Amino acid sequence: MTKIHILRTGSVWIKAAQVRAKGTGLARTWNGLFDREWSPELPIFAYLIEHPEGLILVDTGETARAMQKGYFPRWHPYYHVGLRFNVKPSDEIGPQLRLAGFDAADVPTVVLTHLHTDHAGGLAYFGKARMLVSAVEFKAAQGFAGRAAGYPNHQWPKDFAPELLQLPPVGADLMAASVPLTKDGAVRVIAAPGHTRGHMAVSVDIDGIMFLIAGDVSYLEQTLLDGVPDGLGVDPAAQVKTHGLIRDMARRRPLVYLNGHDPACPQRLRERQTLQVAG
Numbered sequence: 001m002t003k004i005h006i007l008r009t010g011s012v013w014i015k016a017a018q019v020r021a022k023g024t025g026l027a028r029t030w031n032g033l034f035d036r037e038w039s040p041e042l043p044i045f046a047y048l049i050e051h052p053e054g055l056i057l058v059d060t061g062e063t064a065r066a067m068q069k070g071y072f073p074r075w076h077p078y079y080h081v082g083l084r085f086n087v088k089p090s091d092e093i094g095p096q097l098r099l100a101g102f103d104a105a106d107v108p109t110v111v112l113t114h115l116h117t118d119h120a121g122g123l124a125y126f127g128k129a130r131m132l133v134s135a136v137e138f139k140a141a142q143g144f145a146g147r148a149a150g151y152p153n154h155q156w157p158k159d160f161a162p163e164l165l166q167l168p169p170v171g172a173d174l175m176a177a178s179v180p181l182t183k184d185g186a187v188r189v190i191a192a193p194g195h196t197r198g199h200m201a202v203s204v205d206i207d208g209i210m211f212l213i214a215g216d217v218s219y220l221e222q223t224l225l226d227g228v229p230d231g232l233g234v235d236p237a238a239q240v241k242t243h244g245l246i247r248d249m250a251r252r253r254p255l256v257y258l259n260g261h262d263p264a265c266p267q268r269l270r271e272r273q274t275l276q277v278a279g
């Protein structure tokens, strides 16, 4: 039987206007960085799918090293004005997997929804695993331009060489462009662009319910329901379109929305609370 485990790798605080965009255009970006109001404490989640064909981890959380001076580029404003972490060594993905009864060395497949620091911070635990990243995302994260775009690629393990997925372009139905990860088709990778252009989500079918592991498609379920983009994602129009396509899916079938930072995710997973879309 397939089971999903939610793993928490510490906490993050970002600006309220990053969680939910305030304004459009340059004002949106400015507010996302310099808003005076902070978000509440947000968890940093990763998800382990226990499937009969093997374990699949979605995202690797943040590393405790992100708390140390010099981990992020000194010249980058975001890490100094827009972001605070609380990640202890025991919060990292390796110890959290152990707490759940698993060993990082036994995880054969890791899917990264995207490569931002709090999703790719635990890469070093999975040296032998097959890593899956969208080709678009991997390209965007390279070099100095990548570091400027919020990917601390100088901290990746030196041998990080993920398998690059070329997902079909998004049309009117997100699932039409999905790629199966398991032979039974119950676990699929889906293009979910907006927060980053190469952002992906993972769907898991259990008992006729779709559990959508959505990374940073939205920081909260409510902003997805409201169709409001975040404050610093690269393509807010694409993000709002992705929100609409997920709401469409939830109208057609029961869908439990699990993402990277919504504090309600553990309860939603436990109680199988489905996304309630009006209309």
Ligand SMILES: [Zn+2]
Binding pocket: 114, 116, 195, 216
């Ligand atoms: Zn992100």
